[in-house]
Amino acid sequence: MAQCTECHSSYSEGALFCSNCGALTKASNPISYSSSVLLAVALLGLILFWKAASVTSSSSTTVATPVMDEAALLIAKCGKPDIDSAAKPGFDPARRMLIYRREKVKAVFSGSDQKWHREDIVDAKTQKSLAPEVLRRRLPCAEF
Numbered sequence: 001m002a003q004c005t006e007c008h009s010s011y012s013e014g015a016l017f018c019s020n021c022g023a024l025t026k027a028s029n030p031i032s033y034s035s036s037v038l039l040a041v042a043l044l045g046l047i048l049f050w051k052a053a054s055v056t057s058s059s060s061t062t063v064a065t066p067v068m069d070e071a072a073l074l075i076a077k078c079g080k081p082d083i084d085s086a087a088k089p090g091f092d093p094a095r096r097m098l099i100y101r102r103e104k105v106k107a108v109f110s111g112s113d114q115k116w117h118r119e120d121i122v123d124a125k126t127q128k129s130l131a132p133e134v135l136r137r138r139l140p141c142a143e144f
Ligand SMILES: [Zn+2]
Pocket: 004, 005, 006, 007, 008, 009, 018, 019, 020, 021, 022, 023
């Protein structure tokens, strides 16, 4: 015997509707079964799609952005500086300076080759730190 989901009275297995209240039984309702299967398939497809999409996006970001230190990033964004201390012999190898003459901006980096870390951005003449709003005006590409 099966139990009616509506009135909880018993009805014989396989009956299409409840003999007590007339509610449709599970046996009479194969649509809900197939729709739940459809839902499961759709969910599975969604998960697979999401996994595939996340794999593609993560692999494409690694291709798009190779490992760049902050000096390389500045050059990539603002173009080649007028003076790059790394290209000149005799400079402290633990520091690197990039000077943009026209913009009067000097970027100071510390670290080592391929691992430059931006320490300060100063005025090329006065050597004083540039306020963010001044830098934004002179060298907007340096903002990152
Ligand atoms: Zn019933």
